Each structure stands twice: as C-alpha cells, then as structure tokens.
Amino acid sequence: MAREKKIDMVILGLLSHEQLTGYDIKKRIDGAISFFWNGSFGNIYPTLKELETNGFITRKEATSEGREKISYKITPSGKKVLKNWIKDEQASNELKYETLLKLFFGGVEKRDVTYHNIEVFEDKIRDDLGLLRSYAKVLEKDLDNDDHLHYYLTISFGIESYEAYLKWCSKAKKMLGKGEKR
Amino acid sequence: MAREKKIDMVILGLLSHEQLTGYDIKKRIDGAISFFWNGSFGNIYPTLKELETNGFITRKEATSEGREKISYKITPSGKKVLKNWIKDEQASNELKYETLLKLFFGGVEKRDVTYHNIEVFEDKIRDDLGLLRSYAKVLEKDLDNDDHLHYYLTISFGIESYEAYLKWCSKAKKMLGKGEKR
C-alpha cells in the first residue's frame, strides 16, 4: 500500500521555494493550500524532525538573538524526494462532503430541510469563491513565471468547481421547490 | 468539537430504507455513495454493535437455517437520531486531492510532468463520469419519488463537478502546452 502521509511533501514543496519555520509553514498551509489540503502543528513539527533526521531538510537556527526560532531549508536529497513524488502518477483524490451525505439521505425529512442545507452550503461556497478569485487575480499578472502558472492552475481548478457547485445549487433548489411535499 | 465519525449516520441512513446485513451495507457504500464517502468492514461491524447497544438499530437474526447472517433494522429512536443529524446545518466538507498538491508544487519539475499528471486525472474522471451518468439515467425516470429525487440530486452534483473538472483539464493542458519550458 502506498504511504498515505503527504504532509511531508507539502513541507518539502513549501521549502523548495523559501526558508521557513514550522510556524510559517502552518500559515502557508492555511492560505490557498487549505482548499485542498490541511495541516496542524501536531503533525507539522514531528514531520519536520523526521525530515531532518532523514536528511531531507536542514535547520538554520537564528542563534544570534537567543530567541528560539528554527528556519528550515530543503537539501538536494529532499528536492529529489519531492520531484519523485510529483513524477509518480498515482495520486489519491478524495472528496468527503457531509452535505452530500445529508442530501443523499434527505428523503427521510421534509424538503425544506434539504433546501436549507443547500442554502448554507451555497453561502459558504460563494464566500470561498470570492477568496479564490482574489488569489487568481494576483497570479494572473505573471503567468510566464512557471511557479505562478502552477499556482494559478490550482486555484483555477477551485474556481471552476465552485462555479459548478453554485450552478448545481440553483438547479437543485429549483427542483426541490417545485414539489409540494414540504 | 463536533463528533467526526459519520459512518454511523451512513448506516442509519441505509437502514432507514431497508433491512441490511453488515456485508450488504458495505456493498451499498461501495456503490454511488463511494463518490463522497467510504466505509470498511473494520469500521462498519464495530459501529453496528455500537448502534445496537444504543438502541438505534435491532438485529433480526435469520435463525432458522443456522447460517450466521445478521440483518439489522432501524428503530424509532435511531430514525430520530438520523433526522436530527440531517437537520443540523453544520457539516464538514473536505476535498483532499493529491493531484492538486502535485500541481501546486509542479513548478519544480518540467511542464510535461504536470501535463501527464493532468491526463491521468482526466482519464479517471471521464470513467467515473460515465458511471455517474448511468446512475442518473436510472433515477431520472422517477423523480416524483422523494428518495429518488434526493439520490438524483446527489449524483447530479457529482456530474456537474466532474464536467467542470474536464473543462478545466482541457484549459490547463492548453496553458501548459503553450509555454516552451518542457
């Protein structure tokens, strides 16, 4: 079975662009990445140690001022690991939407319950879509930069799906509204 | 923090329509539900016991023939639990696509690597989309049935998103193809 853990790749990916502390890494993940992956201090810090032990990253302690603050940078072998993972075409893609579960079993309740659940979902998606669009706007300016192009495509995936979600929401609400079982 | 476990609701949802064994439940989950939720014997059987202990389901042993086969049915209190969960508007929706992670960090590799990863993703989505469409076709025939309507809307969500994914795939491949960095 393929290793399931991916937070190490997220960390290597981030460190391939800049030197970061564990705290910084958490902040980066909480940005655009959080739309398709998550991380917590509880798995970032231990993974950082693990990656260091394996020689995939090295620490650059900001010793001078005495303040404990550990910046990490990626090593050549770490970069190799990152590239090999990207080149490996197998990838697990999973969507776990509790909203869809509730929708699927919604027949046991009145239609307005489902209707309301869709509205709540819709609001959240609309907000997130706005955020994604603002990210895209910044990236659009410099698509010749290969990194930016990749970021843009990722964000763009989110935008296209969220737009499809919203389209579906209208359609679903219409179909639920037509019936009289409320 | 909200309880994260949802397999119990999946089971209650399935049992709200028909009497099933643990094995049956697994098969049902591996059908259309698998597009947005999963389950394994390792979590189904223990949960079944737990639900029984709590009085949310009861077993109807097929005692007669001596063959060990346990069918469960939902109790009124189980149905109440199911309905309350559906009515609770808070729902966790998470998407974890390793393909997007690889895409996001794809700038460290040549463009054709990303291009190929998108093609692999595209093929999988196309196959799954065919499956979803075949489910939808069956359900379309009887949308007056409230359960069918809910199933249809769920499947329809999958269809709309997968179509958006495919649209994105073409666009992304086009954008990657244009550049010369290969």
Place this chain on the structure above:
DNA sequence: ATCAGCATGTAAGGCGTTACATGATTCA
C-alpha cells in the same frame, strides 16, 4: 471438487486533530 463470492469479525498500525503547556515579542 473447486473457486468466487457471501458473511462476520478482530488486531495492529497509521495518521491527524485537539487540547494543553510554555514562553517571547510587539503594539496599543
């Protein structure tokens, strides 16, 4: 007779989240 599928269950391991613990720094 043999093999695929039916059927139930347990144990180990992996991974992630939350909560907790601790303390420095910056800004109002």
Place this chain on the structure above:
DNA sequence: TGAATCATGTAACGCCTTACATGCTGAT
C-alpha cells in the same frame, strides 16, 4: 500592562484502513 500574535512542542484521543482469521454457499 495587557492582549494578540509569534513560536515550538507533546500527549491523548479518535477514527479509519489493512491485513488477518474463519467458515459457509452456490455455481461450474
């Protein structure tokens, strides 16, 4: 001076997956 944020880390817990163990049944 007090609050927010920076910063690192650990421990407990929850949940799920995989692999294993076991045996029956139906079809060829």
